[in-house]
Amino acid sequence: MQRRQDIYGINKFTESETRSFWVFVWEALQDTTLIILAICAFVSLVVGITMEGWPKGAHDGLGIVASILLVVFVTATSDYRQSLQFKDLDKEKRKIQVQVTRKGFRQRISIYDLLPGDVVNLAIGDQVPADGLFISGFSLLINESSLTGESEPVVVNEENPFLLSGTKVQDGSCKMLVTTVGMRTQWGKLMATLSEGGDDETPLQVKLNGVATIIGQIGLFFAVITFIVLSQGLISKKYHDGLLLSWSGDDALAMLEHFAIAVTIVVVAVPEGLPLAVTLSLAFAMKKMMNDKALVRNLAACETMGSATTICSDKTGTLTTNHMTVVKTCICGNIREVNSPQNASKLCSELPENVVRTLLESIFNNTGGEVVINQDGKHQILGTPTETAILEFAMSIGGNFKAKRAETKIAKVEPFNSTKKRMCVLLELAEGGYRSHCKGASEIVLAACDKFIDETGAVTPLDKATAGKLNGIIDGFANEALRTLCLAYREMEEGFSIEEQLPQQGYTCIAIVGIKDPVRPGVRESVAICRSAGVTVRMVTGDNINTAKAIARECGILTEDGLAIEGPDFREKTLEELLVLVPKIR
Known part of the structure; x- marks a missing residue:
């Protein structure tokens, strides 16, 4: 090295x-x-x-x-x-941690320590940390606008395998082999030609x-x-x-x-x-803000922050702790608490064997996360907080990630994005044929299902009454500030080609899981202080509206006269309606 x-x-x-x-x-x-x-x-x-x-x-x-x-x-x-x-x-600010495979182990290292030969794992939202080559991945779209000015994302695959430092992953995931680092990258060469302007x-x-x-x-x-x-x-x-x-x-x-x-x-x-x-x-203001653990990047912020009348805050990781855990599930039409290892192992014994098998196959294959053995020889779960929570749940009911992955072969992946609000994976079965697994926003995935697994483990048509009951369970979970995900699968017909688009309908509902992300200590007090100072705090999140409302109430953001609204509804309003709505939106 x-x-x-x-x-x-x-x-x-x-x-x-x-x-x-x-x-x-x-x-x-x-x-x-x-x-x-x-x-x-x-x-x-x-x-x-x-x-x-x-x-x-x-x-x-x-x-x-x-x-x-x-x-x-x-x-x-x-x-x-x-x-x-x-x-x-x-x-x-530049001390970014990246996930790399080095010496046969998956590990987190500083972006500064990257060397040619390292294999970096990239997912949606990640910045490409160095120049490199695409090794393997699914549906990879790269936003190169920071480098080329082109707003259209570039498809990166075996035919076009080049990944450039400073660009961003817009969709999909991949493994990248680092080939060039530092000033030798395309971004480094660009930086060398630019001179830094003085402070305004x-x-x-x-x-x-x-x-x-x-x-x-x-x-x-x-x-x-x-x-x-x-x-x-x-x-x-x-x-x-x-x-x-x-x-x-x-x-x-x-x-x-x-x-x-x-x-x-x-x-x-x-x-x-x-x-x-x-x-x-300005110097005193900056010092005071530093004492409040707020690092001021630009001196002008000290004076403009004092004029702020509204704070728009994200939810996950900002208002909440960003450590998700599955606390409730609805499997075979029954709600079960799984907020402790004892409850999880008890759940496994109560469910029919074929349901557990299908559930584990869905969780371990249809995921952007991974379970690896770290240098200490212990299991380590890597991935987003939501993926980590579901993988943790699967392992608590006795699942084995590697063994389950070895049973089938992943033929195609459609990663999660904010438009589709779901991710799908196509599995090639050992006995022949294909099976598609789908996971995502509960109301969207449930709407794509026409069957569900009942208490005996049999696949039953999903009638209106059962669909209404399941939607009621989703709303109930959301009202308890749980993020809900629905897991579903579909057996593909004979003659299905891997080149075809994965179907949007005809799935069988396996389970609905409720994931809890606790509110950070001190958030409610901070919101109250802001309100007393005349500053309105609003929450902006991509979550289910009921979950968002529950968390907002818990934080003291959503008051009785406040309003919660979803993006599509907001965009349909006229300017006159917006002028009335905006002051009330929380």
Whole structure:
């Protein structure tokens, strides 16, 4: 591995050099207010020393210089420390863990430790961590818009096997062989040609700079008027005496005194404290937010966050703990609690053997997760929280992942996506023929079923009454804040070709499972604090509306006057209806 690292390099991009403290000092000096003050300080020093000599005449000028230096060094120090913090923050942000197969073991490693030769497992939503080649996978669509600008996803398969760093998996899953890392990847080459722009001023700084400029202009206007009025008396006296062209030392000193008064007006008018006040207030805000465990990436966030009136939050993993477990099931038309290992093993003994066999075949084959043996020799479940929960349930009722997988061969996979809300797999059976397994949103999968397995384990037609009962169970689970999934299968007719689309209807319902994702501790209190501060918290989730409502009530988000609405309904509303609805949506 060391040799590979020496030859191919590490999976990191070359970072721009840290700017020195003096660069920040120079940038702080570019402030319009400070430039006006610097000119005034120079004039004040010249006039003061000319009129009163050194050091008495330099007091005013040196006072202005001291205030300029104070502002510059405080601003530069704050910005410099902030840039160092951002650098540390960037390192934290890039510490992404990926699942790789290395030395024959599936393991999680840092994206930085990837080397050519590693096999990376990618699923929907993952970012491709390095350049590589497609080894195996199903229905893989890659969004390359970040690299090429093309919005249409690219199909990656054996014919077009190239995967590029920085692109995203839009659909499907695959195993990828890493071939290039770091600056040698296409993304790395692109990064090398781009130069990093400077930080923009925050909205507050832009406004205050405008204010400072206007005040400075007004001060300059009155300073000029004052100088003209004061000088006019001396010039008109000289004119009446006929001595306009002969000036004594006292006359020159009087004019300098008038000029010094004008300069003083400009210095007093220009708010030299403004840049310092802005910098200090933003620095304090940033520090306070860091104490609240909120890392601020952009200084402007400190002021814009204070103006927020609505927070839209995801549910899974944000409001909830993101550790799913199956707590209830409906198999053979009966509801059973499975929230403990004892309940799960008891369930296995109560069910007909053919039902358990079909259930395990469905769970272990129709999954985006995997059960592997880790380096400690223990079973480890890999995959999304939902997949992990179902695999955990299957193992608790005595299932063996590898043995079950070996019984059949996966011929085709249609991965889960948010449009279809279900995933399907086509199995080639050892005795010949094909069987399709389907899993997904309960109401969608149940609507595709025309049969179900009854208490005796026999396949029975699904009449309206039974369908109504099962839909009632799904609603009951959802009202208890359980995420529900329905598992179904279909025996394929003779003559079915693998090239054909998997059927959408004609399935047999195996089971409905209810998965619980507990609410994080402190969420309800946080929502209450936001509400008392006048901030509305709304939940946005792809979950079943009843589950979403139950969790939202548990968190204190969905109040009595609040409204829950699904995307398709929302999109059909007119603008007038939306203006009435939006304030109530939770």
